[in-house]
Amino acid sequence: RKEVEQDPGPFNVPEGATVAFNCTYSNSASQSFFWYRQDCRKEPKLLMSVYSSGNEDGRFTAQLNRASQYISLLIRDSKLSDSATYLCVVFRGQAGTALIFGKGTTLSVSS
Amino acid sequence: GAGVSQSPRYKVAKRGQDVALRCDPISGHVSLFWYQQALGQGPEFLTYFQNEAQLDKSGLPSDRFFAERPEGSVSTLKIQRTQQEDSAVYLCASSSGPSGSVYEQYFGPGTRLTVT
Numbered sequence: 001r002k003e004v005e006q007d008p009g010p011f012n013v014p015e016g017a018t019v020a021f022n023c024t025y026s027n028s029a030s031q032s033f034f035w036y037r038q039d040c041r042k043e044p045k046l047l048m049s050v051y052s053s054g055n056e057d058g059r060f061t062a063q064l065n066r067a068s069q070y071i072s073l074l075i076r077d078s079k080l081s082d083s084a085t086y087l088c089v090v091f092r093g094q095a096g097t098a099l100i101f102g103k104g105t106t107l108s109v110s111s
Numbered sequence: 112g113a114g115v116s117q118s119p120r121y122k123v124a125k126r127g128q129d130v131a132l133r134c135d136p137i138s139g140h141v142s143l144f145w146y147q148q149a150l151g152q153g154p155e156f157l158t159y160f161q162n163e164a165q166l167d168k169s170g171l172p173s174d175r176f177f178a179e180r181p182e183g184s185v186s187t188l189k190i191q192r193t194q195q196e197d198s199a200v201y202l203c204a205s206s207s208g209p210s211g212s213v214y215e216q217y218f219g220p221g222t223r224l225t226v227t
Contacts, residue, residue: 004153043202043218044154087153098144098170099216101153 003027006088006102013109017078021105023071023088030100031093033064035073038085038104047073047086078109113137115219117203123225124193132188132222136205143186144216145178146202154202160186161209193226200224 006023013019025033033050048055050062050071061074071088088102116135124130136143142161146154147170156170162183171178175194180186190197200221208214 008151043220045218046215098146098156098159098167099154101146101155103151103153 001026002102003100004088004090004102006105008103008105010106010108013078013107015078015080015109015111017109018074018076019078019107020075021073021086021088021107023073023102025069025071025088025090025100027090027092027100028069029092030069030090032091033071034089034091034099035060035062035071036087036089036101038087040084044087044101075107078107080109080111083107083109115203115205115217117201117219117222119222120220121223121225123227126195126226127192129189129191130193130224132190132201132224134186134188134203134205134219136184136186136203137207137217138184140205140207140217141209142206142214142216143180144204144206145186145188146204147172148200148202148221150199157188157201190224193224195226198224198226 004025035047036044037047038044048057050064054063059076063072085104085106087104090100118133145157148154158178159167160180175191177189200223202221203219204216206214206216
């Protein structure tokens with residue numbers, strides 16, 4: 001079983017839709033959590049960090065449930081430019097040095 | 112300012128050839144990471160440097176893979192006797208802080224390696 005699991009999709013939604021992605025992680029010692037965005041044939045870029053209290057950045061809302069080891073990303077009012085792969089990422093902190101990535105969830109927004 | 116750069120951007124190698132992939136991190140960044148991203152997968156950790164010290168190489172898939180960062184800046188990932196399963200995008204990332212703390216990692220554009 002992979003340490004970070006995501007539904008690969010694809011999610012095909014019309015412009016203006018609300019879409020939610022989910023992610024689970026298996027290592028309870030994980031310290032920090034992120035969503036990265038990766039456009040086709042481009043490098044991953046940090047979209048937002050995820051905090052236990054939940055956090056919002058414009059149309060994007062991220063939630064973390066440590067008890068269930070579950071992370072979510074909600075995108076409201078989808079734009080064509082939101083089409084990309086969204087990677088759920090976990091940082092182990094002292095227990096490891098690197099970011100652990102999920103496979104990614106592909107989103108396609110159409111007009 | 113300049114981001115992370117990698118060269119070459121594309122490399123085609125015949126099976127059995129050796130390849131060398133270069134990463135220029137953001138100036139002053141202490142930490143440097145190499146990841147391997149196969150088609151349809153997320154990036155997977157290969158190795159980590161803090162300055163010139165290679166502190167973690169647990170992700171290197173075999174002893175054909177070797178990485179160095181001799182002066183704590185530019186890094187080279189070398190793959191000897193390439194195999195078809197080595198075909199992937201090799202991503203380099205750097206961050207300003209030491210690992211074990213949360214600092215944003217900035218990724219380069221990657222080198223797409225195809226082994227024929």
